[in-house]
Amino acid sequence: GESVGLHLxxxxxxxxxxxxxNCAYSNSASDYFIWYKQESGKGPQFIIDIRSxxxxxxxxxxxxxxxxxxxxxxxxxxxxxxxxSAVYFCAANSGGSxxxxxxxxxxxxxxxx
Amino acid sequence: xxxxxxxxxxxxxxxxTSVKIECRSLDFQATTMFWYRQFxxxxxxxxxxxxxxxxxxxxxxxEKDKFLINHASLTLSTLTVTSAxxxxxxxxxxxxxxxxxxxxxxxxxxxxxx
Numbered sequence: 001g002e003s004v005g006l007h008l009x010x011x012x013x014x015x016x017x018x019x020x021x022n023c024a025y026s027n028s029a030s031d032y033f034i035w036y037k038q039e040s041g042k043g044p045q046f047i048i049d050i051r052s053x054x055x056x057x058x059x060x061x062x063x064x065x066x067x068x069x070x071x072x073x074x075x076x077x078x079x080x081x082x083x084x085s086a087v088y089f090c091a092a093n094s095g096g097s098x099x100x101x102x103x104x105x106x107x108x109x110x111x112x113x
Numbered sequence: 114x115x116x117x118x119x120x121x122x123x124x125x126x127x128x129x130t131s132v133k134i135e136c137r138s139l140d141f142q143a144t145t146m147f148w149y150r151q152f153x154x155x156x157x158x159x160x161x162x163x164x165x166x167x168x169x170x171x172x173x174x175x176e177k178d179k180f181l182i183n184h185a186s187l188t189l190s191t192l193t194v195t196s197a198x199x200x201x202x203x204x205x206x207x208x209x210x211x212x213x214x215x216x217x218x219x220x221x222x223x224x225x226x227x
Contacts, residue, residue: 034216043119043206043218044157089156099145099210103157 012110019077021088021107026071029095035064035075036089038106044089047075077109085111116140117209119219126197126226134192134222136207141217142187143209148180151204151221163190197226 013019025033031052036044050057050064050073057064063076077084087108091101116139126132136146145164149157161177163169163184171177179201181193190209194201206221 036218041204041221041223043221044208045218046216049215099212099216100147100159100162101208101216102159103149105156 009105010108010110012112013080015080015082015111015113017080019075019080019084019109019111021075021077021090021109023073023075023090023104024071025073025090025092025102025104027092027094027102028068028071030092031095032093033064033066033073034091034101035062036091036103037084037086038089039086047088080109080111082111082113085109115211115215115217117143117207117217117219119207119222121222122220123223124225126224128198128226129196131193131195132197132224134194134205134207134224136190136192136209136219138188138209138211138217141209141211143190144187144212145210146184146190147208147210147216148182148190148192149206149208151206153204157206160192194224197224199226202226 034049035047038044048059048062048064050066055066061078066073087106089106090104094100118137120135148160151157160175161169161171163182165184165187169182184190202225204221208216208218210216
């Protein structure tokens with residue numbers, strides 16, 4: 001079955017620094033990946049997604065990198081701000097038309113002012 | 114666009130009673146809705162997948178008779194926790210998809226069973 005995991009449960013950075021959050025997945029059939037931000041007591045908030053036909057996608061201050069060879073993706077946040085403090089989850093689908101998502105364990109990002 | 118509203122945002126109920134949580138897609142038709150459960154400091158665990166007009170598909174280990182899911186329309190799915198017990202206390206989150214591969218999440222419901 002699918003398993004999605006994160007390398008680090010917590011990450012602490014200084015305001016203004018860049019943050020990198022990593023994620024590994026196991027299902028080679030996964031072809032759609034999403035990064036979510038979750039603040040305490042709230043539902044997941046979409047940050048950025050990427051399909052398997054791409055290896056990089058950029059948004060506003062965020063970049064997702066996908067390495068299908070080693071089944072790894074990362075989320076880079078530029079110029080991290082205190083408002084970025086939250087838990088970040090990666091999620092992967094099961095491939096093809098299957099829209100079921102499997103979530104990783106989550107990384108708590110703390111931004112120190 | 115693609116807004117999902119979940120209600121209530123929090124609920125406290127007595128042990129043995131049932132609680133219904135609603136998940137609505139406000140501006141799109143959700144062909145598929147998903148229900149997740151999240152315990153403190155843990156990830157989201159998929160409980161079940163529901164398609165409009167058909168029975169929900171439950172993940173392994175999730176009791177279908179305890180967590181009743183109804184997806185009667187393209188904009189509404191409900192999760193009923195029957196005979197709730199303190200161990201059912203959790204954060205329940207729904208998400209909805211229009212079948213395009215994009216997902217929208219509700220704001221979650223904090224259930225506390227006392």
